[in-house]
Every structure is written in C-alpha cells, then in structure tokens.
Amino acid sequence: xxxxxxxxxxxxxxxxxxxxxxxxxxxxxxxxxxxxxxxxxxxxxxxxxxxxxxxxxxxxxxxxxxxxxxxxxxxxxxxxxxxxxxxxxxxxxxxxxxxxxxxxxxxxxxxxxxxxxxxxxxxxxxxxxxxxxxxxxxxxxxxxxxxxxxxxxxxxxxxxxxxxxxxxxxxxxxxxxxxxxxxxxxxxxxxxxxxxxxxxxxxxxxxxxxxxxxxxxxxxxxxxxxxxxxxxxxxxxxxxxxxxxxxxxxxxxxxxxxxxxxxxxxxxxxxxxxxxxxxxxxxxxxxxxxxxxxxxxxxxxxxxxxxxxxxxxxxxxxxxxxxxxxxxxxxxxxxxxxxxxxxxxxxxxxxxxxxxxxxxxxxxxxxxxxxxxxxxxxxxxxxxxxxxxxxxxxxxxxxxxxxxxxxxxxxxxxxxxxxxxxxxxxxxxxxxxxxx
Amino acid sequence: xxxxxxxxxxxxxxxxxxxxxxxxxxxxxxxxxxxxxxxxxxxxxxxxxxxxxxxxxxxxxxxxxxxxxxxxxxxxxxxxxxxxxxxxxxxxxxxxxxxxxxxxxxxxxxxxxxxxxxxxxxxxxxxxxxxxxxxxxxxxxxxxxxxxxxxxxxxxxxxxxxxxxxxxxxxxxxxxxxxxxxxxxxxxxxxxxxxxxxxxxxxxxxxxxxxxxxxxxxxxxxxxxxxxxxxxxxxxxxxxxxxxxxxxxxxxxxxxxxxxxxxxxxxxxxxxxxxxxxxxxxxxxxxxxxxxxxxxxxxxxxxxxxxxxxxxxxxxxxxxxxxxxxxxxxxxxxxxxxxxxxxxxxxxxxxxxxxxxxxxxxxxxxxxxxxxxxxxxxxxxxxxxxxxxxxxxxxxxxxxxxxxxxxxxxxxxxxxxxxxxxxxxxxxxxxxxx
Numbered sequence: 001x002x003x004x005x006x007x008x009x010x011x012x013x014x015x016x017x018x019x020x021x022x023x024x025x026x027x028x029x030x031x032x033x034x035x036x037x038x039x040x041x042x043x044x045x046x047x048x049x050x051x052x053x054x055x056x057x058x059x060x061x062x063x064x065x066x067x068x069x070x071x072x073x074x075x076x077x078x079x080x081x082x083x084x085x086x087x088x089x090x091x092x093x094x095x096x097x098x099x100x101x102x103x104x105x106x107x108x109x110x111x112x113x114x115x116x117x118x119x120x121x122x123x124x125x126x127x128x129x130x131x132x133x134x135x136x137x138x139x140x141x142x143x144x145x146x147x148x149x150x151x152x153x154x155x156x157x158x159x160x161x162x163x164x165x166x167x168x169x170x171x172x173x174x175x176x177x178x179x180x181x182x183x184x185x186x187x188x189x190x191x192x193x194x195x196x197x198x199x200x201x202x203x204x205x206x207x208x209x210x211x212x213x214x215x216x217x218x219x220x221x222x223x224x225x226x227x228x229x230x231x232x233x234x235x236x237x238x239x240x241x242x243x244x245x246x247x248x249x250x251x252x253x254x255x256x257x258x259x260x261x262x263x264x265x266x267x268x269x270x271x272x273x274x275x276x277x278x279x280x281x282x283x284x285x286x287x288x289x290x291x292x293x294x295x296x297x298x299x300x301x302x303x304x305x306x307x308x309x310x311x312x313x314x315x316x317x318x319x320x321x322x323x324x325x326x327x328x329x330x331x332x333x334x335x336x337x338x339x340x341x342x343x344x345x346x347x348x349x350x351x352x353x354x355x356x357x358x359x360x361x362x363x364x365x366x367x368x369x370x371x372x373x374x375x376x377x378x379x380x381x382x383x384x385x386x387x388x389x390x391x392x393x394x395x396x397x398x399x400x401x402x403x404x405x406x407x408x409x410x411x412x413x414x415x416x417x418x419x420x421x422x423x424x425x426x427x428x429x430x431x432x433x434x435x436x
Numbered sequence: 437x438x439x440x441x442x443x444x445x446x447x448x449x450x451x452x453x454x455x456x457x458x459x460x461x462x463x464x465x466x467x468x469x470x471x472x473x474x475x476x477x478x479x480x481x482x483x484x485x486x487x488x489x490x491x492x493x494x495x496x497x498x499x500x501x502x503x504x505x506x507x508x509x510x511x512x513x514x515x516x517x518x519x520x521x522x523x524x525x526x527x528x529x530x531x532x533x534x535x536x537x538x539x540x541x542x543x544x545x546x547x548x549x550x551x552x553x554x555x556x557x558x559x560x561x562x563x564x565x566x567x568x569x570x571x572x573x574x575x576x577x578x579x580x581x582x583x584x585x586x587x588x589x590x591x592x593x594x595x596x597x598x599x600x601x602x603x604x605x606x607x608x609x610x611x612x613x614x615x616x617x618x619x620x621x622x623x624x625x626x627x628x629x630x631x632x633x634x635x636x637x638x639x640x641x642x643x644x645x646x647x648x649x650x651x652x653x654x655x656x657x658x659x660x661x662x663x664x665x666x667x668x669x670x671x672x673x674x675x676x677x678x679x680x681x682x683x684x685x686x687x688x689x690x691x692x693x694x695x696x697x698x699x700x701x702x703x704x705x706x707x708x709x710x711x712x713x714x715x716x717x718x719x720x721x722x723x724x725x726x727x728x729x730x731x732x733x734x735x736x737x738x739x740x741x742x743x744x745x746x747x748x749x750x751x752x753x754x755x756x757x758x759x760x761x762x763x764x765x766x767x768x769x770x771x772x773x774x775x776x777x778x779x780x781x782x783x784x785x786x787x788x789x790x791x792x793x794x795x796x797x798x799x800x801x802x803x804x805x806x807x808x809x810x811x812x813x814x815x816x817x818x819x820x821x822x823x824x825x826x827x828x829x830x831x832x833x834x835x836x837x838x839x840x841x842x843x844x845x846x847x848x849x850x851x852x853x854x855x856x857x858x859x860x861x862x863x864x865x866x867x868x869x870x
Contacts, residue, residue: 027467029804035812065526066732070723074790077797101800105445151686152760155581198677254631261684263578295611296523298514301601309568312576330576362517370518373470376806419638429684 002094006395009385010208014222016232017205020224021385023212025375029105030115031213034382035096036086038206038390041174045197046092048189049085049183052198053094054142056083058391059128072119076112077101079123083123088347090174090388096120102214113215114223121227125202133192148185157259157427158247158328165268165326165425166259168255174390175332203233209388210382219297252421262429265336269343270329270423275415277320277391283403284411285318287327290363291326291412292316292346297362299346300327308342310335325419333428340424347416354413368401437462437641445803449813449823450641454649456628456656459824462641463634465806467814471542471637472623472810474535475553476818478630479621480528482751483669486617486624493613494598495605496621498527502566503618504534507557512548521545523552530749531818535810538714547651553631556622558615562716571607589691589756592679593852599752621861624666628656630650632817636809665719669751671699676852682859687858690767691740691758697844702750703820708829708837710748711795713755715833716841717744718794719787720774721757727774736761736770750819755845764855770780775846785837792833799826802803 009021020339039049048379063069073081080099085092098120100112128135154160163178170176207373275285293316304310309436355363373395374381395403441448451461468505484492505512505525516523520525534553538545577583583602591600604610635644674695701709731737742759763768776781778784802812803823816823 014595025467027465029800047549065729067726067729069794070728071790074722074724074794077800078794079797080801099801101797103770105800107444108795141733141735144739148687148738148760149740152738155685157579259684261682264575297511297517300513305569306565309565309572312569313574330572332575358518362514365520366517368524369539370522373537376468376470378805 010217012224013223014209015229017235018207018232019209020113020221020228021208021210021214022217023221023381024211024215024217025212026214027376028213029102030380031100031102031116031211031215032209032378033096033098033100033117033380034118034379034386035093035124036208036210036386037124037201038208039092039094039201041090041092041177041179043177044185044188045180046177046179047183047185048197049051049092049094049201050146050179050181050192051139051189051194052140052201053083053085054146055134055138055194056094056096056123056127057081058138058142058171060122061126062122065130076116077106077110079112079116081119085179087179088387089197089323092179096123113213113220115286116161117223117227117387125230127198129195131192133190133195136191138192139189139194143183143186143189145167145337147186150178150180150183150251153180157262158330161266161268161427162326162328164255164257164427165270165423168253168425169270169324169423170322173322175263175319175324192365197378203231204235206235208386210386212378212382220304252424254424256426256427256428258428258430260429264330265333265426265428267327267329267331267336267339267424267426268338269421270425271325271327271419272422273323273325273415273420276416277388278393281411281415284394284407285399285415286367287360287363287404287407288350288355288412288415289316289318289325291368292350295363295366298341299359300329300351304329304339304342304347310339310342321387331426333430336426337425344421347419350416351413354409357409360407360412361407364404364407367404371397371401371404392417440822442803442826442827444827447824448804450643451822453462454652455630456652456689458628460648460815461632461633461634461643461817462644463636463809463813464641465636465637465676465809465825466638468806470537470539470806471639472535472537472806473546473549473636474533474634474810474814475549476531476632476634476814477553478818479532479625480530480631481601482529482598482669483625483667484598486621487823489591491617493605493621494601494609494618495603495706496613496617497532497611497825498604498624499566499570499613500618500621501532502570503558503562504552504556505610505615506559506562507551507555507754512552515543515548517556519548523549525608529599529603529747530751530821531814533814537784537807540868547607550648550651550655553626556619556626558618560615563613563615563618563729567610567613567841570604570610570863573605574602574604574610576780577602578602579683579691579829581683581856584681584683585689585691585758585854586756588650588681588854588856589680589693589758589850590754592677593674593693593695593734593754595675595677597670597672599672612656628652632814634810634813634817636806636813651843660668664810668770672752672754674850674852676849678853678855680855680857682857682861684857685858685859687760687762688753688858689758689854690761690764691756691854691856692768692771693852694755694845694847695852696748696753696841697850699753701748701753702748704825704829706748706750706753707816707821707826708832709753710746711826711830711833712837713746713748713841713845715788715791715795715838716778716784717746717757717845718791719784719838720778721771723789724790725787727770731770736763736767741825748819755841758854760763770855772848772851775848777833777841781835782838784842788835788838792830795830799830802826
C-alpha cells in the first residue's frame with residue numbers, strides 16, 4: 001500500500017490523452033473517483049454535452065433504464081454517483097463522480113471499487129442505446145428536463161445576474177456561453193447524431209481520472225488501464241488560452257433591469273485583468289481578491305457591510321482561466337450608487353497606496369492555511385489540481401505557498417492597477433420609472 | 437476522559453465535563469491537516485423569550501450570534517484571519533454554533549474562539565448597525581425559493597409557532613431588539629451547563645482538555661452570575677393547511693411538511709426515529725423506487741429539486757418532501773396516494789434491505805471528512821446521544837419500525853403544504869379539509 005504522498009496526485013498515462021491521477025491515502029473511509037472529459041465551450045456543442053451528461057444517468061447496456069441503474073448504485077451501500085457538466089473558465093467538462101465506502105469498513109468487506117469502476121466505464125462507453133442512437137423518447141424527456149433545469153438554475157437571482165453580466169461583458173467569447181446549453185439548440189440535436197457526437201468526444205477529447213483513497217497503485221492502474229483504454233484518435237486541438245484584455249470602450253457598460261416581485265436587488269461588477277492562473281503575478285492577484293472581498297475580513301466586508309450597513313452579502317472572486325474578477329452583492333436600489341462608489345474607492349485606494357502590510361499578511365495567512373488544509377477536502381483537491389492542469393500551471397502546492405510568501409505590497413498595487421471595470425449589471429424589483 | 441469506540445469504522449471519541457459544567461468531545465483523526473473546533477450553545481431560533489419581564493423577540497439568538505464578533509478591539513474575525521484560521525457561526529432552531537478551522541496556531545485560535553463566546557461586548561452603535569445588516573439578510577432570503585418554501589410549509593403545518601418564523605426574525609422583531617434584551621438573553625442562555633465544545637483533527641485529547649479547562653478558568657468567573665429562567669420551548673401542535681405564496685420563479689414549487697406524532701424522543705431513540713423516517717422516504721420516493729422512475733420519466737418531477745429531509749430534534753420532529761412540479765395539487769395527491777399504498781407494508785418489506793444497506797454507507801460518509809465529523813458530533817450530542825449511537829440505532833431498525841412511520845407521521849391529517857407559484861408576491865392560506 002502506498003504511503004500518503006503529501007496530497008499531490010501521481011500521474012499515470014493510460015492511453016493517448018487518457019490520464020489517471022492517483023492519490024493513495026489512508027485517512028478517508030471512502031474512495032472517490034472523478035472523471036473529466038474536457039471540451040471547449042462552443043455554441044451547439046455546449047447543449048450537446050449538457051444533454052449527454054443527463055443521458056449518461058439514464059441507463060447502460062447492462063442496466064437499461066433509470067430505475068435499474070439507480071438500484072445498482074444504491075446496492076453499493078449508497079454510493080454517490082452523478083454525471084454533470086462543469087465549467088472551468090472557457091472549458092466545459094463532462095464530470096462523472098463516484099464515491100464508495102472503503103471495503104475495510106463494510107460488514108462483509110465487499111470490494112466495491114472494481115465493480116464501481118466497471119460501472120463508470122459502462123456509463124461512459126456503453127450508455128443504453130436504441131438503433132445506434134440514444135433512445136428518442138429518453139432524449140425528448142431529457143430535453144424537456146434540461147429546459148426546466150436551466151429555468152430553475154436562473155431562479156437564483158445572483159446566478160442570473162452573474163450570467164447576464166458575463167453575457168454583456170464577453171459577447172462572442174466562449175466564456176459567455178451557458179454551460180447548461182441553450183434550449184434553442186434542441187431542434188438541431190437528434191438521437192443518432194448526439195450518440196455519434198458522444199463517441200467522437202470519447203475518441204478525441206482529453207480524459208482525466210482522479211482517484212483518492214486507500215488504493216494500491218499497481219492494482220488500480222491495472223484495473224483502470226483495462227477498463228479505460230479504447231481506440232483513441234488524434235486529440236482534437238484546443239485553442240490557446242485567451243490573451244486577456246478585450247474592452248470595447250474605456251467606459252464600463254452599465255445595465256439595469258427589473259423583475260417584479262424581487263425583494264432585494266442583486267449586483268455584479270465584472271473586471272478584466274491582465275493576469276491568469278499560470279502567470280507569474282497570479283499570487284498577487286489572488287491576495288488582492290482575498291483582501292478586497294474574498295474573505296470575511298476583507299475591505300468590502302468591513303466597509304460596505306459592517307461599517308456602512310449597505311448589504312448582508314458582498315464578495316469578490318476570480319475567474320482565473322479567463323483573467324476576470326467579479327464583485328457581487330445583494331443591494332437595495334436606493335443604495336446602488338453608494339455601493340458602486342465604495343467598491344471603486346477601495347480599488348482606487350489599493351491602486352494609489354497599495355494594501356496595508358497587516359491586511360496583506362492576513363490575506364496571505366488565510367490563503368496559505370487553505371492551501372495546506374486542502375488534502376482534507378478531496379473534492380477541493382481534485383478541483384484545484386484539475387484547474388491548474390487546464391491552465392498549464394506547473395509547480396507543487398509547496399511552490400505555490402512559496403510564491404504567496406514572496407508577494408509584496410507593490411506587486412498587489414501593480415495587479416490592482418491592471419484591473420479595469422468592464423460591466424456593471426444590476427437587477428432589482430422596482431417597477432420601471434423608479435430611479436436609483 | 438470517557439472513551440467511545442466504533443468497532444465498524446475503527447474510530448474513537450473521548451469526552452469529559454469541565455469543572456464549570458461545559459461538555460467536551462475530542463475526535464482524534466490522525467493524518468488530517470486541519471483542526472476543527474466548534475462551541476455549541478443550547479439556544480436557537482425557538483428560544484425567543486428574554487428575561488425579565490419575559491418579552492419575546494424573534495431572531496434574538498441569531499442577532500446575538502452576529503454581535504458576539506464585535507469586541508473592544510474591533511471585529512474578532514481579523515484576529516482569526518491573522519492566524520490563518522477561518523471562523524464561522526450558525527444559528528439553527530435549537531443551537532448556536534461558533535467554529536473555526538486552522539492548520540497552525542491551534543492554541544491561539546482556540547483562545548480566540550472561547551473569548552468570542554465568553555467575552556461579550558455590546559454597544560448601542562454596534563446594535564444599530566447590526567439591525568440594518570440583519571434586515572438586509574432577511575430581505576436577501578425573501579427571494580430564496582428554498583428558504584421561502586421551507587418556512588411557508590412550516591407555517592402551513594404549525595401556524596404561528598416559532599418554527600415557522602425566519603431564524604433571523606422579521607424586520608419588525610429585529611428593530612425591537614435592544615441592549616437590555618440582548619444582555620439578558622446572553623446571561624440566561626450562555627451558561628456553561630448549556631455549552632458543549634467539539635474538536636476534530638490530529639489532536640491529543642488529554643492535552644486539549646487541560647488547555648480548554650485552563651482557558652475557561654481564566655474567562656469565566658468562579659461564581660456564576662445571577663441566572664434568568666429559561667422559557668420552556670413551546671411544543672409544536674399541528675394545524676394543517678395549504679398556503680400559497682408567489683415569487684418570480686419559473687415553475688411552481690411544492691413543499692409538504694409532515695408532523696411526527698412521536699414527539700419528545702431523545703438520545704438513541706431519536707436517532708433511530710430519524711433513520712426510520714429517512715428509510716421510509718427512500719424506499720417510497722428514492723432513486724430506486726418505482727414512484728421516482730415513473731414520475732421522472734413522465735416529466736412530473738426534476739431530479740435536481742425533488743427530495744426530502746427529516747428534522748428530528750427533542751423539541752420537534754417533522755419531515756418534508758417536495759420539489760419543482762408543474763401540477764402541485766396532482767403531485768400532492770400522488771405522494772399521499774403512495775403513502776396510502778404503502779400502508780399494507782409490502783412496499784416497505786421489498787425495499788427494506790437495499791435502504792438499510794444504503795443508510796449504513798451514508799453513516800460512514802458522516803464520519804469521513806473532518807467537517808462532517810464535527811457536524812455529526814454536534815448533531816448527536818445536542819440531542820442527548822453519543823456520536824457513534826447512529827450505528828447501533830441503525831442496526832436496530834426493523835421493517836416494523838419503518839412501517840410505523842406511515843401510521844404516526846406520513847399521513848394526510850399530519851400534513852401541511854406550501855405551494856410557491858410563479859408570480860410577483862402575495863400569500864393565501866386555506867385550511868385542510870378532512
């Protein structure tokens with residue numbers, strides 16, 4: 001049995017463009033598998049992939065309907081299985097997860113991992129088919145369900161506001177597409193061509209499998225190689241990373257809309273930066289985000305919430321693959337202008353004089369602590385590693401910590417000066433004619 | 437220290453009671469990088485009465501939770517962050533918990549957490565600011581579909597009982613909270629005998645115990661201050677109705693709440709009851725059920741929103757089921773119909789083994805990652821059980837136990853229903869007819 005390797009994954013090449021990332025550790029009672037099939041966010045394909053993810057939960061050749069598939073999963077001592085689409089910047093991934101209790105802790109010591117991995121392989125490679133296509137009635141049902149899911153997804157008004165801000169900010173860019181797709185694409189997607197699309201994706205697109213648990217490396221690589229090696233073609237080329245700034249004008253675009261019945265306004269501010277995850281200045285940008293609005297003692301929290309009482313929810317976050325930053329908040333219409341001024345004042349202050357040493361050190365302490373406790377959070381650890389791989393960022397967590405430790409006030413000031421407010425989107429519940 | 441070991445998962449938890457009466461639980465987890473600590477106080481949103489003279493203020497436990505972060509030197513969060521620790525707090529129906537997570541500086545962070553809880557600092561200016569912030573919080577959640585449907589269903593089942601009131605209170609009730617009521621509430625509830633401390637991570641239990649005793653000895657006065665009388669929690673009495681509200685959402689949301697006639701259970705029997713209710717729902721409506729397959733394939737329910745949850749506490753016990761549906765009355769009828777169909781026990785018998793095995797797996801997850809372990813400890817101890825009692829409770833659950841839920845909880849006379857319709861505001865309520 002391998003020893004814990006300090007939280008990092010051991011890579012193994014399984015087939016052309018198929019990689020296994022293994023983290024052998026004894027500290028958990030369950031084994032977790034994350035499988036990613038990677039694509040670029042593209043019109044029409046985004047909808048295809050969103051539908052495929054749903055169809056993969058509807059049956060396999062051996063478990064030919066929803067109920068039998070779910071019974072199989074439940075019989076694995078309540079294993080957790082999901083097939084979803086996730087977004088990483090301008091990338092869309094079909095993400096399968098499977099979490100299983102470790103055999104050591106089951107009354108009869110059943111090994112669930114081998115049958116679980118075979119199940120995942122069948123879900124991906126042998127989804128239930130009719131006449132060389134997905135079953136048409138099932139596809140029709142999933143189109144209807146996906147349309148409903150998209151509508152429900154945007155019932156969360158903060159999610160809706162961010163999506164609309166991005167759509168205004170990045171027209172024509174992959175990042176502006178909805179990872180759940182567009183129901184307007186449905187008439188162009190048929191059962192047979194979607195099935196072919198799925199198998200082409202399996203043949204061409206990069207696949208990464210992350211496994212975390214008390215697993216023996218040699219045995220596991222053997223099982224994964226047997227199950228996940230199939231005919232692979234040349235990898236579909238993916239375009240290079242976005243170059244960064246792409247502003248249409250020097251003035252931010254401001255969009256205000258209303259929905260009757262909303263109790264509290266929701267605001268999103270979209271900023272462009274020159275710095276992405278793989279760039280040398282990224283640690284400084286990360287700390288800027290922390291101290292601006294990324295943690296419970298950030299500037300925005302202390303000023304607009306605690307000192308001025310303008311809101312309850314306020315925060316900032318990065319989109320590190322696309323070189324963007326966002327501020328979001330729940331703000332009443334009458335406080336909208338004051339809130340905007342406060343955010344701009346805080347950023348200008350950091351641009352002019354930089355952060356105070358004490359607040360930079362606080363942000364750094366928090367960032368480093370979260371980095372070092374990451375191995376305790378399996379999902380977080382997988383997401384961190386995969387995102388860095390997508391960005392082409394090299395270096396261990398130890399190196400990331402070292403780089404965070406070297407960030408200076410001047411460097412934070414420099415990245416702050418590189419921020420440009422691109423778009424403000426505000427959604428409120430007032431009727432038209434009422435002004436902020 | 438007392439030791440409790442779970443043979444199945446091979447873990448043990450050590451516990452003790454400090455000289456002041458505070459209970460302590462330490463869950464050593466070798467290999468974890470972070471240490472997790474929570475201080476849990478036995479008051480929550482159900483506790484609204486402040487002595488004297490017995491005024492009721494909805495939202496006061498939550499208000500107090502916010503205010504305890506302010507100290508003479510400023511917001512204590514800054515001092516946690518400087519140590520690299522994440523601090524958080526949460527108010528539930530029955531408890532208020534203050535917690536932190538750290539890798540280094542464990543002792544300093546622990547001292548800070550105990551200072552946060554045991555050294556209140558209330559100011560008029562801070563109180564005025566907090567009213568504004570919490571009023572923003574209340575308005576934020578008025579747009580939240582999950583929150584609105586949850587509380588509306590409780591209103592439909594329990595009328596004006598505090599369970600049906602937002603945990604943060606109302607804009608009006610928060611406006612009435614003053615320094616006197618805040619200080620009175622603190623003195624009444626934040627007493628050692630109502631407090632438990634939980635730790636999880638790579639820890640030496642005995643060293644933790646000595647350290648915490650030393651810190652608490654410094655922070656708490658030898659003689660306890662004058663104590664106020666704790667108001668008895670009002671037992672919820674079901675008065676089922678159907679309440680309709682509207683929000684600007686895309687589809688109707690149905691939420692059905694079922695009152696359990698088996699009230700007042702505590703300890704392992706309460707955990708067993710919770711497992712029985714969860715199993716009943718899973719057998720009848722879970723992903724392996726015929727109901728789920730039929731209604732999902734027909735487009736009546738959505739996997740992302742359809743689900744259930746049981747809230748089993750000493751002060752109350754209810755379960756909820758619902759989701760986004762196009763025809764709420766039709767789905768209500770279908771769910772009640774399924775409970776009726778199950779009364780002959782055949783469905784329960786057929787689904788029992790799979791559901792029983794599934795729950796065992798889910799219990800293993802609850803004692804896996806550090807945060808989950810911390811939550812499981814609080815959830816059990818706050819209900820007068822020991823953390824690993826879940827496993828023995830699970831082993832004792834029989835088909836008859838699961839089936840009994842249909843007779844004493846999962847039936848139409850015990851059900852209050854909320855429907856959130858797409859629209860732009862408004863509420864209607866009608867009593868349930870027999």
